[in-house]
Amino acid sequence: MNLWNKLMCYSRRHSPWLFHMNGGSCNGCDIELIASLTPRYDAEQLGVRLEGSPRHADILCITGPITSNAVGAIKTVYDQVCGPKAVIAIGSCPATTNVFIDSRTLAGPLNKHIPVDVFVPGCPPRPDAIILGVAKAAEILAERAGKKQPAEPIVMPLVGPGCGGACACGSSTEAKCEEVAQ
Ligand code: SF4
Numbered sequence: 690m691n692l693w694n695k696l697m698c699y700s701r702r703h704s705p706w707l708f709h710m711n712g713g714s715c716n717g718c719d720i721e722l723i724a725s726l727t728p729r730y731d732a733e734q735l736g737v738r739l740e741g742s743p744r745h746a747d748i749l750c751i752t753g754p755i756t757s758n759a760v761g762a763i764k765t766v767y768d769q770v771c772g773p774k775a776v777i778a779i780g781s782c783p784a785t786t787n788v789f790i791d792s793r794t795l796a797g798p799l800n801k802h803i804p805v806d807v808f809v810p811g812c813p814p815r816p817d818a819i820i821l822g823v824a825k826a827a828e829i830l831a832e833r834a835g836k837k838q839p840a841e842p843i844v845m846p847l848v849g850p851g852c853g854g855a856c857a858c859g860s861s862t863e864a865k866c867e868e869v870a871q
Contacts, residue, residue: 694835701747701773702831704736705823708746710766712799713789714753717813718780722750725816725823732820743769748826754782754789755797767803773833775806775826779819784808800842808844818848 711719725732726739740746743766751763767776776799781787783799799805806829809822822845832838 698831698834701834702827704738705748705827705830706738706740706746707748707750707823708740708743708766708770709750709752710759710763712751712753712759712763712783712797713756713795714780714782718752718782721813721816722752722779722819725819730816730820732816732823735820735824737820737823744771746770747774747830748823749774749776750779750823751776751783751799752779753797754786754792754795755799755802756794757796758794760796760802763799764802773830775830775833776803777807777809777822777826778805779809779822780814781810781812784810787812805842808842810844810847815848818845821845821848 709719709722724730726737743749747770749767749770753759755763767774778784778799782789783797783805786792786795786797789795789797796802807822807826809818811818814822825843825845829843
């Protein structure tokens with residue numbers, strides 16, 4: 690690897706820029722993503738930054754069960770993120786469609802449409818779980834910048850109580866996300 694590639698890998702590993710898309714979520718996961726960037730959890734202190742344009746981002750963060758009318762926009766935005774790039778599915782919805790599983794308006798789960806690198810389970814996942822997921826995606830990104838391709842999507846461990854049984858659908862679990870990722 691030449692010096693330029695080494696520098697790119699280092700930068701991507703230490704300051705990943707995110708673009709956030711809502712694929713029909715209830716906004717619970719979106720609020721937790723924002724909380725992870727605000728002073729209490731302060732992912733920005735680690736170099737993580739939320740970007741307004743997918744063209745400037747390295748990591749695409751997607752929430753929600755992926756409604757039929759969001760699919761086209763998600764694919765377009767995925768293509769607009771310059772490579773190397775990584776995708777994080779935040780919450781149980783993009784992994785399993787979760788409580789919305791029987792809805793006729795859904796086209797999820799997300800990995801039917803674009804490749805997902807990191808699943809962060811939970812309904813919603815805690816901000817510290819999201820930060821761990823971003824750190825893992827940054828690692829994958831640095832590997833990609835160095836021309837290595839990580840093989841399998843990664844399911845992050847459940848941090849905290851997860852859904853706490855609130856939805857009673859039985860799908861908001863780490864095990865279910867693992868099943869979808871395979
Ligand atoms: S995983 Fe839970 S909190 Fe997140 S969008 Fe789905 S229902 Fe809402």
